[in-house]
Amino acid sequence: MIFKTLTAAAAMLALTAPVLVAGGADDDTLVINGDIEITTKAAAAPHLDGHLDEVMSGWHFRDDDTQAMEMDDFDNPGMIFVDVAIDTWNTAEGSEGKSCADCHNEPESMAGVRAVYPKWNEEAGEVRTLQMQMNACRTERMGAEAWKYDSGDAINMEALLASVSRGMPVNVAIDGPAAETWEKGKEIYYTRYGMLELSCANCHEQNYGNYIRADHLSQGQINAFPTYRLKNAKLNGMHSRFKGCIRDTRAETFSPGSPEFVALELYVASRGNGLDVEGPSVRN
Numbered sequence: 001m002i003f004k005t006l007t008a009a010a011a012m013l014a015l016t017a018p019v020l021v022a023g024g025a026d027d028d029t030l031v032i033n034g035d036i037e038i039t040t041k042a043a044a045a046p047h048l049d050g051h052l053d054e055v056m057s058g059w060h061f062r063d064d065d066t067q068a069m070e071m072d073d074f075d076n077p078g079m080i081f082v083d084v085a086i087d088t089w090n091t092a093e094g095s096e097g098k099s100c101a102d103c104h105n106e107p108e109s110m111a112g113v114r115a116v117y118p119k120w121n122e123e124a125g126e127v128r129t130l131q132m133q134m135n136a137c138r139t140e141r142m143g144a145e146a147w148k149y150d151s152g153d154a155i156n157m158e159a160l161l162a163s164v165s166r167g168m169p170v171n172v173a174i175d176g177p178a179a180e181t182w183e184k185g186k187e188i189y190y191t192r193y194g195m196l197e198l199s200c201a202n203c204h205e206q207n208y209g210n211y212i213r214a215d216h217l218s219q220g221q222i223n224a225f226p227t228y229r230l231k232n233a234k235l236n237g238m239h240s241r242f243k244g245c246i247r248d249t250r251a252e253t254f255s256p257g258s259p260e261f262v263a264l265e266l267y268v269a270s271r272g273n274g275l276d277v278e279g280p281s282v283r284n
């Protein structure tokens with residue numbers, strides 16, 4: 001399955017020999033604060049038949065030190081931004097003089113929400129990501145300005161909402177009115193982009209466990225977002241990650257918040273159905 005599926009251009013990226021362990025994932029167990037057990041491996045959803053048997057969190061592909069940082073909130077730099085978001089949650093903004101807390105009480109009232117987004121919104125007639133939903137609350141209910149997609153405020157709040165869903169299984173709906181968006185996301189996932197002619201699947205489905213340059217390829221799951229990356233020392237949103245991955249194929253790319261990335265988020269989230277919400281996570 002390794003080299004024959006890749007184009008000559010991909011070979012230029014110097015994919016090195018596959019590691020010996022099947023899938024290249026370790027067998028460690030992720031427990032956060034000695035308390036929250038995270039399901040980091042699960043049987044793949046039926047829609048992945050013929051593509052993947054098992055889905056795995058990117059946590060399994062990181063080195064021990066990076067893994068350890070995620071196992072304790074005091075060592076996880078992403079949690080600093082969760083604290084910032086708690087202040088935002090309690091601060092009134094906009095013409096209505098309301099805070100998130102005024103309508104939603106404690107952030108813990110959002111437990112389970114991260115796990116089912118992106119989600120179809122009947123009234124709006126669209127699939128909404130969590131950031132789109134937060135902005136709908138800001139613009140329609142608070143009279144406040146929308147946050148720029150994947151900006152600090154938006155990502156911090158997304159991290160807060162993820163943190164209260166940790167240990168709950170991702171379960172996004174892909175049927176019914178969401179099906180059309182899901183199909184669009186799937187198409188993007190399997191499209192080869194850029195001078196290197198690589199699709200998401202070429203790297204994250206056919207080559208996870210292998211090394212690309214010095215980086216250990218994971219399945220590119222998003223159950224653990226937002227991720228605090230040691231590389232840029234901040235929380236990173238999934239759309240920004242998608243953008244970076246497509247740019248690495250030397251392609252023009254879509255923007256965070258674009259309909260293409262919303263669709264791709266739904267599709268990639270559905271590839272992780274069964275894995276637990278894990279964000280904010282730590283990655284290199």
Ligand code: HEC
Binds near residue numbers: 103121134
């Ligand atoms: C004036 C009241 C009000 C304020 C203020 C408000 N919201 Fe909401 N929010 C709602 C209502 C009502 C819903 C349910 C709407 C729906 O389901 O379409 C909702 C839904 C949501 C959801 C989706 C929940 C789900 O189960 O799908 C999220 C996430 C959310 N709000 C986040 C926020 C955040 C973050 C803030 C602050 C930036 C905020 N809201 C401020 C009223 C508010």
Ligand code: HEC
Binds near residue numbers: 201222238
């Ligand atoms: C040339 C190979 C390549 C392609 C093509 C590629 N990626 Fe990646 N991607 C990487 C590498 C390398 C990393 C960092 C190591 C890892 O987690 O796999 C990464 C990381 C990710 C992560 C972070 C996973 C985590 O646990 O933090 C996501 C999500 C992701 N990619 C999604 C995508 C999507 C969606 C596409 C298609 C639009 C894509 N990637 C295309 C190489 C690629």
